[in-house]
Amino acid sequence: MLCATLTTLLLALCASASPATPRPRGVPQTISLTSRKVARGAPHARRALSPIGVPLADYFNGTDLQWFGDIGVGTPPQTISVVFDTGSQTLEFASTLCGSACANQVQFDPSESSTFVDGGSTGTITFATGVGVDPVVGNNWQLTLRNATDTVTVGGISVPDVSLFLITDQTPTFAPDPFSGIQGMGPIATGLFAGLEAQGLPSLFSLYLTPQSVGNAELTLGGIDSTKFTGDLTFGTLVDAVESQAWQLTSTGITVNGESTSGLNQSRVFIFDSGTSNIVLPKADTEAVYAQISPNIKPNSDEPGTYGIACSEISSLPAEISFTFTSQEGEAFTLTIPSSELSVGPFRSNPELCQTLINAFEDFNIIGGSLLKHYYSVWDLGNQRLGFAPNIL
Numbered sequence: 001m002l003c004a005t006l007t008t009l010l011l012a013l014c015a016s017a018s019p020a021t022p023r024p025r026g027v028p029q030t031i032s033l034t035s036r037k038v039a040r041g042a043p044h045a046r047r048a049l050s051p052i053g054v055p056l057a058d059y060f061n062g063t064d065l066q067w068f069g070d071i072g073v074g075t076p077p078q079t080i081s082v083v084f085d086t087g088s089q090t091l092e093f094a095s096t097l098c099g100s101a102c103a104n105q106v107q108f109d110p111s112e113s114s115t116f117v118d119g120g121s122t123g124t125i126t127f128a129t130g131v132g133v134d135p136v137v138g139n140n141w142q143l144t145l146r147n148a149t150d151t152v153t154v155g156g157i158s159v160p161d162v163s164l165f166l167i168t169d170q171t172p173t174f175a176p177d178p179f180s181g182i183q184g185m186g187p188i189a190t191g192l193f194a195g196l197e198a199q200g201l202p203s204l205f206s207l208y209l210t211p212q213s214v215g216n217a218e219l220t221l222g223g224i225d226s227t228k229f230t231g232d233l234t235f236g237t238l239v240d241a242v243e244s245q246a247w248q249l250t251s252t253g254i255t256v257n258g259e260s261t262s263g264l265n266q267s268r269v270f271i272f273d274s275g276t277s278n279i280v281l282p283k284a285d286t287e288a289v290y291a292q293i294s295p296n297i298k299p300n301s302d303e304p305g306t307y308g309i310a311c312s313e314i315s316s317l318p319a320e321i322s323f324t325f326t327s328q329e330g331e332a333f334t335l336t337i338p339s340s341e342l343s344v345g346p347f348r349s350n351p352e353l354c355q356t357l358i359n360a361f362e363d364f365n366i367i368g369g370s371l372l373k374h375y376y377s378v379w380d381l382g383n384q385r386l387g388f389a390p391n392i393l
């Protein structure tokens, strides 16, 4: 979920994502992801905390593109499942104050925690992308929050006095979720992550986001699980991470089935968001990509921002989409979404029509689950860089 606005007096972080600014272009040149050996673990050997593994489940309901895992909140810890969301910075979850609006979710009960401190301030957080593959319409992904602090536990390590927010109301779009909240994992260490760092956890985390058919998806806090990828990691340097509070890299161009056009072969800053399922591009770019795949991919006016094509036609379409970036060594590297991701499943409103993986939304270039599912990713706050290597599936 990409945090769009936080309307509140609270001292919480939520940068309004600004339109991505074009950057100077490198010279695209495709190389395989094997250019750099990373000394795994070595620089962190003197640190006090070992990496913490958090198993992740895949939300499989018409999509295979959203992952969540458990944290403990309060004393004694109440188990709360959250999406580990690189597109936002704060921790918020359903509470008993939310009542029937959160009826399907596990609700944190503050009266059962001896370490809970109520903050007494309220506000709302509005997301620019929601759960699953449905686009945002107006403010239909919004949480009403109340601030607090409490102890948060992950993988047996407790962090006291973490700033967090209780969900006291939510738009109905959140109601079917199998998880209770969102743990922001933006590129600036705050809250839980800052507390773990203060205890000696290395300043990075890694994601292994697998399809449900493979399972064993995992978040590694403070480390890299080298059994989950092949070859070596290739890192890109973050762009304006502090200012934007987003994990961003500059892409030099997009190719579809190995070919580009003058419109696609342009510089764009992409936000990498583990909480967004699909790919999001402005309308003109969305349509430029689809034009390279099939003229029959058309906007679905029933769900503005989405596109689709007859399900009977979709599986035979080649639709390999590659994004070129520049590594820290100055070499071009590509990240590729295979054709198998083109369909995100039938529309609820019309089951003959299958939704395609890019949603159009002006001012946003977002890479979400459709791509992150195919790479092991290392989110290195300490060095302000983002690394990838092909997943082992």
Ligand SMILES: *[C@@H]1O[C@H](CO)[C@@H](O)[C@H](O)[C@H]1NC(C)=O
Pocket (backbone or CB within 6 Å): 061, 176
């Ligand atoms: C799947 O999602 C739909 C729409 O969001 C919801 O109505 C339904 O209850 C969900 N089903 C399951 C099994 O979670």
Ligand SMILES: *[C@@H]1O[C@H](CO)[C@@H](O)[C@H](O)[C@H]1NC(C)=O
Pocket (backbone or CB within 6 Å): 009, 010, 011, 117, 118, 119, 120, 121, 147, 148, 149, 163, 164
């Ligand atoms: C809640 O927010 C208010 C207003 O920003 C702040 O003064 C207070 O310290 C916060 N309380 C907690 C417990 O986070």
Ligand SMILES: *[C@@H]1O[C@H](CO)[C@@H](O)[C@H](O)[C@H]1NC(C)=O
Pocket (backbone or CB within 6 Å): 025, 028, 253, 255, 259, 260, 261, 265
């Ligand atoms: C993209 O444009 C550059 C020149 O700016 C050119 O060298 C390169 O070959 C183009 N790439 C593709 C895939 O068209």
